[in-house]
Each structure stands twice: as C-alpha cells, then as structure tokens.
Amino acid sequence: MxxxxxxxxxxxxxxxxxxxxxxxxxxxxxxxxxxxxxxxGDVAMTSPFIALAAAQALAIAIGVSxxxxxxxxxxxxxxxxxxxxxxxxxxxxxxxxxxxAMMALVATVALGIVIRELIRHxxxxxxxxHAFPRLASGVALEIAGVQVGWFTLLVVSLTLVLVVLLFAFxxxxxxxxxxxxxxxxxxxxxxxxxxxxxxxxxxFFVASAIGAIAGLLFASYAGVTRFDFGVMAGLLGxxxxxxxxxxSMPGAILGGLIIAGIEVLAQTFVPxxxxxRLVFVFLLVIGVLLFRPEGLLGRPVMVKV
Amino acid sequence: xxxxxxxxxxxxxxxxxxxxxxxxxxxxxxYLILKAEGGWQVIGLLALLGAGFYLIEKRPQIADVVTASxxxxxxxxxxxxxxxxxxxxxxxxxxTYVLHLLIVAQLYxxxxxxxxxxxxxxxxxxxxxxxxxxxxxxxxxLLAINFGLSFWLTLPAAAIAATLFGFLIxxxxxxxxxxxxxxxxxxxxxxxxxxxxxxxxxxxxxxxxGIPAPSLFGxxxxxxxVVFGWKLPSQANFYYLSALLVVVAIIxxxxxxxxxxxxxxxALRADEIAARAQGINVAWFKVLAFxxxxxxxxxxxxxxxxxxxxxxxxxxxxxxSVTIMTMVIVGGMDNIFxxxxxxxxxxxxxxxxxxxxxxxxxxxxxxxxxxxxxRPQGLFPQxxxxxxxxx
Amino acid sequence: MSQLLEVNEATMRFGGLVALNAVxxxxxxxxxxxxxxxxxxxxxxxFNVVTGVYRPTSGHVRFDGIEITGHPSHQVVARGVGRTxxxxxxxxxxxxxDNVIIGMHTRTKTGVLGALFLPGxxxxxxxxxxxxxxxxxxxxxxxxFEQRHRPAGTLAQADRRRLEIARALASxxxxxxxxxxSVGMDExxxxxxxxDIRRLRTERPELSVIxxxxxxxxxxxxxxxxxxxxxxSKIAEGDFATVKSDPRVQEAYxxxxxxxx
Ligand SMILES: Nc1ncnc2c1ncn2[C@@H]1O[C@H](COP(=O)(O)OP(=O)(O)O)[C@@H](O)[C@H]1O
Ligand SMILES: [Mg+2]
Numbered sequence: 017m018x019x020x021x022x023x024x025x026x027x028x029x030x031x032x033x034x035x036x037x038x039x040x041x042x043x044x045x046x047x048x049x050x051x052x053x054x055x056x057g058d059v060a061m062t063s064p065f066i067a068l069a070a071a072q073a074l075a076i077a078i079g080v081s082x083x084x085x086x087x088x089x090x091x092x093x094x095x096x097x098x099x100x101x102x103x104x105x106x107x108x109x110x111x112x113x114x115x116x117a118m119m120a121l122v123a124t125v126a127l128g129i130v131i132r133e134l135i136r137h138x139x140x141x142x143x144x145x146h147a148f149p150r151l152a153s154g155v156a157l158e159i160a161g162v163q164v165g166w167f168t169l170l171v172v173s174l175t176l177v178l179v180v181l182l183f184a185f186x187x188x189x190x191x192x193x194x195x196x197x198x199x200x201x202x203x204x205x206x207x208x209x210x211x212x213x214x215x216x217x218x219x220f221f222v223a224s225a226i227g228a229i230a231g232l233l234f235a236s237y238a239g240v241t242r243f244d245f246g247v248m249a250g251l252l253g254x255x256x257x258x259x260x261x262x263x264s265m266p267g268a269i270l271g272g273l274i275i276a277g278i279e280v281l282a283q284t285f286v287p288x289x290x291x292x293r294l295v296f297v298f299l300l301v302i303g304v305l306l307f308r309p310e311g312l313l314g315r316p317v318m319v320k321v
Numbered sequence: 322x323x324x325x326x327x328x329x330x331x332x333x334x335x336x337x338x339x340x341x342x343x344x345x346x347x348x349x350x351x352y353l354i355l356k357a358e359g360g361w362q363v364i365g366l367l368a369l370l371g372a373g374f375y376l377i378e379k380r381p382q383i384a385d386v387v388t389a390s391x392x393x394x395x396x397x398x399x400x401x402x403x404x405x406x407x408x409x410x411x412x413x414x415x416x417t418y419v420l421h422l423l424i425v426a427q428l429y430x431x432x433x434x435x436x437x438x439x440x441x442x443x444x445x446x447x448x449x450x451x452x453x454x455x456x457x458x459x460x461x462x463l464l465a466i467n468f469g470l471s472f473w474l475t476l477p478a479a480a481i482a483a484t485l486f487g488f489l490i491x492x493x494x495x496x497x498x499x500x501x502x503x504x505x506x507x508x509x510x511x512x513x514x515x516x517x518x519x520x521x522x523x524x525x526x527x528x529x530x531g532i533p534a535p536s537l538f539g540x541x542x543x544x545x546x547v548v549f550g551w552k553l554p555s556q557a558n559f560y561y562l563s564a565l566l567v568v569v570a571i572i573x574x575x576x577x578x579x580x581x582x583x584x585x586x587x588a589l590r591a592d593e594i595a596a597r598a599q600g601i602n603v604a605w606f607k608v609l610a611f612x613x614x615x616x617x618x619x620x621x622x623x624x625x626x627x628x629x630x631x632x633x634x635x636x637x638x639x640x641x642s643v644t645i646m647t648m649v650i651v652g653g654m655d656n657i658f659x660x661x662x663x664x665x666x667x668x669x670x671x672x673x674x675x676x677x678x679x680x681x682x683x684x685x686x687x688x689x690x691x692x693x694x695x696r697p698q699g700l701f702p703q704x705x706x707x708x709x710x711x712x
Numbered sequence: 713m714s715q716l717l718e719v720n721e722a723t724m725r726f727g728g729l730v731a732l733n734a735v736x737x738x739x740x741x742x743x744x745x746x747x748x749x750x751x752x753x754x755x756x757x758x759f760n761v762v763t764g765v766y767r768p769t770s771g772h773v774r775f776d777g778i779e780i781t782g783h784p785s786h787q788v789v790a791r792g793v794g795r796t797x798x799x800x801x802x803x804x805x806x807x808x809x810d811n812v813i814i815g816m817h818t819r820t821k822t823g824v825l826g827a828l829f830l831p832g833x834x835x836x837x838x839x840x841x842x843x844x845x846x847x848x849x850x851x852x853x854x855x856x857f858e859q860r861h862r863p864a865g866t867l868a869q870a871d872r873r874r875l876e877i878a879r880a881l882a883s884x885x886x887x888x889x890x891x892x893x894s895v896g897m898d899e900x901x902x903x904x905x906x907x908d909i910r911r912l913r914t915e916r917p918e919l920s921v922i923x924x925x926x927x928x929x930x931x932x933x934x935x936x937x938x939x940x941x942x943x944x945s946k947i948a949e950g951d952f953a954t955v956k957s958d959p960r961v962q963e964a965y966x967x968x969x970x971x972x973x
Contacts, residue, residue: 052500111694117499118446122650123693125643129686137683247639251511258504288519295515298508302493305505309497573828580827580834581813581820581841588803588814595801598763600789600818600883609824705807705863708842 020284022162028273028280030168030237033175036272037230038253040182040265041223047199047263048219049113051120055128057250059101060227062131064148064235065139065243067093086149094228101224102217110216128246135243145242148235171233178226179269186265191218199263227253255301261314270312274300331386336393341401343387348405352412354669355419363673374700406564410557420556422669424628427563428621430664433648434570434657435617438577439610440646441655441703442586446503448642449490452513453615455637456483457622459523462532462632472535472627480619486513487615491608510639517634528633535562535627542627559628566620567661573617574657579706586610587655647689652699659701714777716741716920717762717887722771724757724944731757733944734771741886744913744921744934748955749941750964755924756798758941759889763795764788776886790818794885796876798892798924804865808856808875811864812845813838815882845882852878852908869896877908887920888912894927906933940964 038060045053053059070089075081108127112120136142152166186192194215234249235241256275260267275297282289282296289296304312331339354366377384391398413419432450439445460482461475470478493505517523524530534543534555542558577583588596589603597603626632644667652663667685674681692699715738724732731754739745747755760766762773767782774780780788789795794815803811820837827834849857852874859867864875873893880888890909894902906929912919925931931938935952942964948955955961 046500052503108690108694115693115697116444118440118444118503119650119693119697121446121500121503122643122646123690126647126686126689126693129682130690133680133683133686137679251507254504255508258501262500291519292515295512295519298512298515301508302505302512305497305501306493309501576827576831576834577824580838581817581822582824582827584806584810584814585817587806587810588817591803591805592801594765594785595797595803596814597765597785598789598795598797598801599814599879600786601814602784602786613824703805705861706810707861708809708838 018160019162022160024280024284026162026164026168028276030171031279032273032276033171034230034233034237034272035252035256035276036269037175037178037226037233038249039256039260039268039272040179041227041230042254042257043260043262043265043268044195044199044219044223046257048195048215049109051109051112052117052124052254053109053223054121054124054250054254055104055131055246056124056223056227057248057253058128058131058246059097059104059224060231060253061234061241061246061249062100062135063090063093063097063228063231064241065135065142065146066096067232068146068148068241069139070096086151090151090232093232094225097228097231098221098225101220101227105216105220109220128250132243132246139243142243145240148239148241150239151232151236167236171237174229174233178229179265182222182226182265185222191215195219252297255297258311259301259304261311264311264313264315267311267313331390331393333394336390337397339387339390340394340398343390344398344401344405348409351665352409354673355413355422356416357673360674363670367670407561410553410560411551415554417554417556420554420560422672424556424559424563426665426668427560427567428625429645429648429668430567430661431563431570431621432618432645433652433660433664434567434574435614435621436645437574437649437655437657437660438586438613440649441660442578442583442590443607443610444590444654445494445607445610446499447490447506447611447614448503448639448646449506449510449513450614450618450645451637451639451641452490452510453483453486453618454622454625454641455513455517455632455634456486456615457619458626458632458637459517459529459622460619461623462529462626463523465532465627466529472623473537476620476623479623480616483615483619483622484612487612488608490615491611494607494611495604507639510642514634514638517637524633526634528631528635529626530631532626532630532632534630559624563621563624563628566624569620570617571657571661573613577613578655578657582606582609650697650699651689651692653701653703654699655703656699656701659699662700715739716743716776717922718772718774719758719762720772720774722758722761722768722773724754724761724766725769730944732761732768735941735944735946736771737939737946737949739887739920739922739937741920742913742917743937744909744923746931746934746938746952747922747924747941748926748931748938748961753941753964754944755941756891757944759795759891759922759924762788762889763793786818789883789885792884792886793889794880794883794887795889796873796880796891796893798895800872800876802864802867802872802875802879805863807861808849808864808867809842809845809860811875811879812848812882813841815879816841816844818883848878848882849875853904870898870901873897873905874908881912886918887922889922889924891924892926893923894925894930902927902929906930909934 038057041056041060042053045051045056067090070092071081071086074085074089104127108123109120112123150167152170154166155163156166156169157164186196191214195218198215231249234245252275256271257268258271259274260269260271278296278300279293282293286292350366354363357363357366409423410420432454436447436450439447457479461472461479464470464475464478465472490506490509494502497505518526534541536542543555545555546553546557585596585601585606588599588601589606593603648663648667649660651667652661653659671681671685674684718738720736721734722732722736723730723734735758737745747758749755757766761768764780764783764785764787772779772781775788775791775793778791780791803814806814820841822834822837846857846860849860853871856871856874856878859871864872867875873896877890877893894905897905909921913921923930923934931952938950938952938955939946940948940955940958940961947960947964948958
C-alpha cells in the first residue's frame, strides 16, 4: 500500500510539474495580452520534433551524438520554440488583442490546426509516433521501496529552477516589471504607455520557451511524441491555468498540480479510471468554474458601472 | 411610411426577374462547384465567387436591389426557392456523392443556425454544439436500436434530451463569461465525447451500428425514390428530409430574431449591464440560447444518425464544434443567410480540396485565420433590423 | 401616502473604500430630487445600489412599498425603475429604434414558444412596440426620430443622451434615474434638456425623477428637493437655496475645485 502510494506520489509530482509549466505559459500570455493563446500547447509540443531534428542534424553535419549533444539539441529546440512564439504573436495573435474574446479563441484554435499539420507535413513521416529518449535515466534514490528515477528529479528540479527564475525575472528586471505591470492592470499599464512590442515579444518568448521545456519533458515522460499531442497538452495546460486563475503564476502551478492529481487519483482508485480520467479532470474544471469563476487564486473582477 | 427604400423600389417585372435569376444562378453555381473535379476548376469557381463578393462590396446598391426585389415579390421568390430545392436532385441525377455532400451541408447549415443564436445573436461562446449534436444522434439511435422506436418518435425524444443538456451547460453561463465560459463548454464537450467513448451501452469507441432507416407511409428511406417515373437514389430521401429541417431552422431563426427574444439577445451581446437595466433577465436569456441551440442541433444529429446508420464518438469531437463555429464566423454572425452560405462553403470546399489530398486541414486552418484577420464580420455582416419596410 | 422610494442607511464598501456611508433619503410620487456632490462622492453608486447593480453592504431599499434590497437588476426595473448611465451605455450596433424597443422589454411578454408558434401575436407585439417607440422618439426630438434607422453608435453626444432617456422611459417607469444627463451638452442642448424634463413632468405627473447633476443651471431649474453627497455621506438636504448656502457643501465644492484648478 505504501509502495503504491509513493509510486503514485512520484507520478503525480512529475506530471503536475509538466502541466504547471504549460499552464504558466497560458497564464502569462493571457495576463499580458488578455488573449487566450489556445495553440500554446501545440507550440510547446513542436519542441520534441525540433529537438529530434536538431540532434539528427548535429549527427549528420558534425558527426556528434550522445547525451551532451542531445542536451545541445534540446537547448536549440527551446530557443527555436521561443522564437516561434514571438513570430506567431507578431503575425497572428497580437491582432486579436482588442477583438472579442471569441475571435482570438477561434483564431488560435485554427492556429493549432495549422501548427499540427505543418509538423505532420514537414517532419519526415510526421503522421507516425516518434520515439523520444529519456532526458535522464537510471535510479536516483529509493523511498519506501519505490525507485525514484533521475528523470523525476530532473523534472522537479527543472520546474523549481524555472519558477524561481521566472519570479526573479518578473520581479527584479525592468522588462519583467513592465510585463507584470502590463498584466496586473492592463488599463493603467496602457495609460502609462506600457504597450510596447518589447513586452509582448518577451512575454511570448518566455512563455513559449517554458512551454517547449514542458513539451520536451512530456515527450520524454511518455517516451514518444506525435504531431497531435499538442491538443491534449493544450487543453490540460489551459484548464490548469483557468482553475488556478488566469494571470496568476502561483495559480498556474496549483492548477497543474490539481489536474495531475485528479488524473493520478482516477487511474489509481477508480476501476477503469484510466479511460475516464479526462471525464474527471473536466468535471473538476466545470465545478471549479461554477463555484469560483475567477479560478482558485484569481482575483474576482467587479465591473465598475 | 418608408422613406429610403420606396424611392428605389424596382418594378414588379424587374423584381421578379432579379429574384428568379439570382436564385437560378446560385443554384447553377452550387451545381458546378459540386460537380467540379480537380483543383483548378474549384479554384476558378472560387475566384468567380470572390469577384462576386468584390463587386457587392464595391457597389452595395447591388445587394440593396437584390433584397428589395426579393421583398417586392415574396411569393415568386418563395416558389422559385422551393422549385430549386425540389428539382436539384433531378439535376444531380445518380451522383450519390454529390447528394451526400448536400445532405451533410444542410445538416451543418442547421447546426450553424443553431449555434448562431448564441454566437451570433448573443455572442456567447459555445464549443459544445458538437456534443448536443452527438446527444441527439445517440439518444435517437439508442431508442431505435433498443426499443424499436420509429424515427419520427425518436426525433422529439432526442430534441428533449439535448435541450435538457443545453440547459445544463447553460447554467454555468450565469456565472462565467468569455474565456471561462468557453472553457466550460469545451469541458462539457470533452466529457460527453469521452463518456460516449467509454460506456459500453453506447458501443464505446466502435459506436452504434445498424440504425434502421426511417420510413414514411410505407416508403423506406433506404430504397430509391421514384417520382413520376424518375428514379432518384435513396440519398434523395434524406436530401429532402434535411432540406425540410433547414426550412424549419430558418423559420425558427427568423421568428426568434424578429421577436423580442432576438432583441434581448442582441442587447446582452452589446452590453450586459445596460441590458439588465432594461429589465432583461440576462442569465435566463443566456441559458435559453444554449437550450435553443441544443434543441436544433439534436434534430440534425438524429437525421445524421439515421442517414449514415452508423455513429461513433469520432463524429462529435471538439473539432466538429470548432468547424460549426467557423461556419458562423465565416458566413456572418447574426445573419441567417450568411450562416447558411458559410455552412455550405465550408462543407463543400474541404471535400473538393481533396485534390490537394493531405493539405486539406492545413488549408482550412489558414482560411479561418485569414478570415478572422481580414474580414471578421464574415461574408455577410449582420444587418440593422427594418420594420415594415422590407415587408 | 407612503413614499415611492425609501433608502435607509445604505452603505456600500468596495474593499477598504466606503463609497456610500449610511445614506438615507426618500422621494415621493411626482417629485424631483436633484443629487449633487463632487466627483467620486458616491452618487452613481447610489443609483447602482437602488437598481440592484450592486448589493449594498448594509442598509435597505424600499420601492413602491416593497423591500428590494439586493434584488437583481432586471426585477427592480420590472417594478418600475428606469435609468440612464453616466457614460452612455447604448446598444451601439443596433438601430436607434431597436434601442427604444428593447427598453419595452418588461412591457412585452412573448416567450420562445410564443415567438415560434404564435408568430402573428409576436409580430403584432413588435409592430405596437415600433409605433410606441416612434412616438417616444418623436416626442424626444425630431432630429432623433429622423435617425431612427441608424446604428445608435453613430449618434452625436446630445442625441445619445436623449436616446438613453427615451429608452428608459420606454419601460413606463414610476421612477426615472438620470445620471448626469447634461454631460457633453452645450448650453442650448442643456436648456432643451431642462425643457424636456419639465415637459415629462407635465405629461406624467406621477413620474418621480432623481437627477444627478453637475450643471447648477439644471439643478436650479428643479430647486425643491436637493441632496448633496460627499465622500459617501449625505451632507445636506433641502431646497436648492438651503443646500447651496450650507457651509459643508461649499467646502466640499471649493475644496475639490481648488484641487482641480
Ligand atoms: N465597482 C467598484 N469597485 C471599486 N470601487 C468603486 C466601484 N464603483 C465605484 N467605486 C468607487 O466608489 C467611489 C464613488 O464612485 P461613484 O459613485 O461613481 O462617484 P460619483 O458618481 O459620485 O462621481 C469612487 O471612489 C469609485 O472609485
Ligand atoms: Mg458618477
């Protein structure tokens, strides 16, 4: 019993961290632009493909491979996805900032379709699943008879480092402060002239790069990636962000942990829970929104008349 | 009384000519695009369509003359429309693929009209129209398979079930809005789809097979339709059935739009607080929009189930809801005619673009984005209501 | 006869901010009450508390003999309260005519089933609404009537104000709340507004009006019952001359004016 418990705890933490990283991107972008970037999940899930391609390119061009070069390839992927985010913002998303919320939603849903189809067509044999290596392997430690892999430690420590870095960036650097100002009071920020493209660019780069890391971890966790993984990654990350309260970073992390928790609980304790896990997750989403429409850590908005 | 339209009212003969020829031309265009083979023909026809829109855009008088003509000779226009719809299958002949496309397009037109109450009239996001559609299909199919209920009885049963579902997803709309409400509807959609996928009594991922064909006065819809010695393929039965449903949907949409209900929806779309200050029970009217949407969608679902005789959860995914939403946006929110055009275009074009085989979905996505960026009001923007003048 | 509207010790807090502090007042049938006070004093909040947009933190509102504290907005309106907003809130993509017809929402009753299965009744209802709305618009101003088929969003400022008042009147209210109706009007238009309100009072002697105003010319025109609010509290009440000479009122205005100057 204890073993099962610890095992599930490990699963929960791993998955929760990945979802939290995805949710942070949604929340960050919504906070600054007031736009739901529904294809954020798809953007994030391009990273495993870019990493695989980069690793192969490295192998062919300079004949190098191995863990070090895989790390280099993932770094390239993270950077590239950050750029993709910036480009998408510039070309598409920014134009919907002042449009009705629905327009942005539908546009980014369509953008997700485009991204998935592009992966499918541009990547060799893009319709098929592609194996993705574990970014860290081996057993790191044992708790109550359960082996905890280096991979789990990697996910947890990476998440912690990223969250700390993000908070430091948002609180200590001038650009980060501008982002925060823009997301905390959009109207005041606008009046103060904080509307410049640098804030958007930085927001999208940071959000997409963090998403890319989540994407790499997810593919690595599953051992495989496919062009349409972005749909679920997006839905779950978006749900986590909304449950936590859009625009709130701690909320995004909490949301990610809650969603992963429900998934793991359903798989462990409900007969046939694995196939019903999404039902539980989305019922929870509905419940939270019914009783706390602004999300768990979001601030209620009162319309001034 | 009327001031501006009367001055340019076309003469009776001219009006009748315009009303008839416009409809015949549209029908011919639809026929050509349905029959078109190969990408170049389709692209040529699309270019023609684009040119038409450009012309209307540059010279809005054309649209005014057309609408004025239609309202000048409503009976002639109506008879022409009925004739075109009734005779179309005869022109198509034995091409069952074209008939199939028409049926699907008409069902999508109903779904788009259903969603238009929310998205167009009230500007409430709903990504669960696909789920209501699915509930309609499953309820009627289950009743027919397990209890041998006839199609005509499953129709109202499915509508009631879906309407209840509509009320259920509508309730959160009292407390949540915009993005949050969108997520609630997405969540409902996923839950329904997943449940259909997992329950054993819904056939799980395999769905339900062997839904019996409806019959009317002893004539089975599975057998060919013989009219005055003309033999039409069995699809023609469903073509006429779905055409009838489109008519019902148009009447529903028109009556609601021109009543106090439509105005209340428009009011809360423009400004919720101001709508409340006019005594509109905003929460109730939002829920109502969900219910009406689900009600109509269920009809479409029922006909679909009996038409293909095989349904599975894959027919009712999130992507279906997005497609319906796109039809409304492309066609023109809160414009009944535009929404129908949107549904037809977006059903037929992707099929025709099979010529580009695999790139269909990609093209589709790009079209949506381009539309939203370049012409967010849709092909046919909403019109200001006119009282007495157009009648 | 009992008062039409009675507000008793109404308090409204937004977090730490006390926007209304135990305000009490009442207005009888057919009366006009002018509410004055500097910006941010809590005047609009008062309207919002009366019409159920906000639920007061404490205190009571009675209208027409019935307790309506915290009732939803649409129910309050249905009981006979019409209002305008400080920043105009028209349905800008709908026609001027439709704006007024929507104002008759509580006076009409077609439901979904009625609209679907009794189209004749629904059409007659709408036709009657159109007729009534055109009369209201004509009475308001010929200029506005001429523009009845244009989107409300394209109107000039003064016409927007007029339309808001016409829309509020469409529900045949017993009490009309006007939030700074003269904002954005020039002198001629303001005079016309005063004349409009006077005409309304003769046409509908039972109608009560509460008027939030900054323009003292308008207040002077309805001098019988004036109330001044500052920092959420009622600081003076009486006829215009009394209120105007109240030292606290002068201080409130001068103090603010000095800051603004
Ligand atoms: N929804 C709200 N949330 C927070 N503060 C509010 C809200 N509505 C009004 N206030 C505050 O209450 C005070 C009174 O506002 P208001 O009634 O609009 O003043 P007035 O109409 O007299 O100019 C102001 O300080 C305003 O900022
Ligand atoms: Mg005010």
